[in-house]
Amino acid sequence: MGDEKKFRALLVSAALLIACIFSYNIFGEYLRADIFEYIKRRAYYENVLKNKGLDLREGMHWRKKQ
């Protein structure tokens, strides 16, 4: 690989890295909160609700997916 190609690859990698850092700074807080909340909810369902003998019964009507 020539020097020019190496330089281009380095440039692209640097640009990608900067974009990732920017995105993380902007959206990271929301993503982290979302993921942690989801893990908490799921763990509560698996560890608490499931063990309490509360079987799930599908809601009869008025279900609307967003």
Add this chain to the structure above:
Amino acid sequence: MGDKVRCELCPTECELDNYQIGGCRTRINKSGVLYSLVYGKPCSVAIDPIEKKPFYHFLPATAAFSIATAGCVLDCKFCQNYQISQARPEEVDHKDLPPADVVRQALYYGCRSITYTYTEPTVFYEYMFDTAKLARDFKLKNTMHTCGYINSRPLRELAPFMDAADVDLKAFTEDFYSRICGGRLRPVLDTLVELKKAGVWIEITNLVIPTLNDDIKKISEMTAWIVNNLGRDVPLHFSRFFPYYKLKNLPPTPPGTLSDARKAALDSGLRYVYIGNLAGGGQNTSCHKCGRLLVERSGFRVNQNNIINGRCGSCGTGIPGVWG
């Protein structure tokens, strides 16, 4: 994190993320499907006199098989059953009692009706619906004590199986509903009209709370609305408040306030106005035409009943209600 689901059962219409539980504490979104957590899992099962609901014009002196699960669609600061209504299903003891067993036990104990009560039955809609449907096949009546906070589509679907509803009309201002109950008044009024249209026998209960909803002008507005929209024959129960839950700072309702409210309701044109939670007068039913005593009650007990085939035993006037 998976599909969101909007619950359309009550006017709050919670939008739930995956594994999130609704405000009523009884409905969960699991992978884009909405589930009930309390189907066939009542936390309260009892046999009560129907007068306790209170129903005064519906099968007097009969037993009602009463069930409730945990949860509620509102958060009333004066709730008398907050230990179960504001609890999560996993926090209270529950029994396994599928609809067939509810009906079987109601028949076994000689009950004439099944009542969905104590907490808000809307939260166990599917359980109530299936039980009510099955009960009909065995000639059992279905009644509910509800806050009326339910959307019209589920209500319309349920109404054909419901014989009577006692609706808590907690106040006649949006402010009271939002500050004290965490809900809205309008949907409750819509429910009352919808039930009336569907031919469900309605009785209304209004808990009179000092300083919060005891303004006689507002009570008169409420009773006028009842007369204009539901008719003069809807029984109205003014119930005495006692300090409880988050309203321990308020005094019990003075008996005079209840008498004033009753007088205002009678002046509005209502024919059957009762006072509850208070020993003494205001519990008996008299004929609206000849004034003779028809049903004498003390507490939840019926001492005498002079209604014959739905008519006044004295003058023969038809008395509104479900009597046989």
